[in-house]
Amino acid sequence: MIKKDKNLQSNRLLELVVLFSILLLFVGTALAVVLVGAKSYKLIGHDMESNFSVRTPIAYIATKIRQNDRLGSVKVESLGEQSALVLEENIEGTIYEAWIYAYEGQMREVYIEKGTAIAPEDGMEIIAVNDLKVELSADGLLDIQVENQDGKVSELTISFRAIEEGRRK
Amino acid sequence: MKKNRYSKTNIFFLELIIVIFFFAMASTLLLSVFVKANRLRLASKNQTHAMIAVQCVAEKIKGRGELEIGLFPLYYDAEWQSVDNKEDGVFVMNVESQKVQTISGELLDVDLVASKLGKEDEEAIWQMSFKDYIPRNVGK
Numbered sequence: 001m002i003k004k005d006k007n008l009q010s011n012r013l014l015e016l017v018v019l020f021s022i023l024l025l026f027v028g029t030a031l032a033v034v035l036v037g038a039k040s041y042k043l044i045g046h047d048m049e050s051n052f053s054v055r056t057p058i059a060y061i062a063t064k065i066r067q068n069d070r071l072g073s074v075k076v077e078s079l080g081e082q083s084a085l086v087l088e089e090n091i092e093g094t095i096y097e098a099w100i101y102a103y104e105g106q107m108r109e110v111y112i113e114k115g116t117a118i119a120p121e122d123g124m125e126i127i128a129v130n131d132l133k134v135e136l137s138a139d140g141l142l143d144i145q146v147e148n149q150d151g152k153v154s155e156l157t158i159s160f161r162a163i164e165e166g167r168r169k
Numbered sequence: 170m171k172k173n174r175y176s177k178t179n180i181f182f183l184e185l186i187i188v189i190f191f192f193a194m195a196s197t198l199l200l201s202v203f204v205k206a207n208r209l210r211l212a213s214k215n216q217t218h219a220m221i222a223v224q225c226v227a228e229k230i231k232g233r234g235e236l237e238i239g240l241f242p243l244y245y246d247a248e249w250q251s252v253d254n255k256e257d258g259v260f261v262m263n264v265e266s267q268k269v270q271t272i273s274g275e276l277l278d279v280d281l282v283a284s285k286l287g288k289e290d291e292e293a294i295w296q297m298s299f300k301d302y303i304p305r306n307v308g309k
Contacts, residue, residue, distance in 0.1 A: 040203040141232045159232025
């Protein structure tokens with residue numbers, strides 16, 4: 001009788017161990033699924049932000065250049081230690097300039113009448129970037145290099161339609 | 170009494186098995202969604218960079234107005250930075266061009282196809298075709 005009781009007790013213990021093991025496995029797997037989901041969500045969010053910060057400054061500058069693609073209206077100047085893209089526009093006989101540059105982790109733009117003195121902090125913040133380099137190459141192409149906040153560098157070369165027209169006439 | 174207690178445990182055990190079964194089904198579904206989301210994330214990232222790289226090459230060709238005719242590859246690493254050797258490349262952009270002579274000049278026809286190295290025939294990440302007209306008096 002005592003032996004039978006002992007057997008039943010050990011069976012019950014085994015059952016409990018199996019039950020708790022399954023329960024533990026269930027909790028562990030549930031946690032793993034949540035963690036995988038969270039990681040996936042985090043990566044997607046990060047990449048979306050990264051894609052945005054890679055594409056937007058380049059697309060913004062390219063659009064600004066296309067809007068001002070006239071002979072002699074696109075220049076590269078220096079503002080402090082930074083290179084700045086300068087887009088000239090003639091409105092009713094007065095020449096205005098849009099300066100696009102990077103300063104203190106932000107791509108900035110300032111619109112002024114030509115000849116007005118500006119300081120780097122005057123520009124309106126557009127988007128966060130680590131660095132922005134613009135360079136006019138010898139063959140008349142504009143090289144833009146943007147480093148986003150993650151340190152990813154993206155480059156775009158732009159050919160001017162206006163120069164092209166002038167060259168081909 | 171004892172028999173009754175065992176049956177209670179068995180019922181809980183059965184309930185747990187049913188819960189695990191539904192959980193396993195839901196997890197499988199969720200994991201496949203996560204895997205697909207991850208694939209889309211990578212595809213979106215590559216598309217963004219491939220688009221910029223293709224646009225960059227197209228602008229260079231249009232700006233310079235001259236190009237080696239035929240098919241030549243440009244290699245890029247995993248971060249879409251240009252590399253010289255195929256061995257260092259993860260992605261490739263095939264630049265295929267041909268010139269058509271017209272009465273007053275030449276028509277440059279260029280196809281740019283960015284894809285993963287080794288999977289060029291399967292799927293293009295980004296593709297662009299453009300034509301550039303070069304009048305005959307240019308360069309003379």
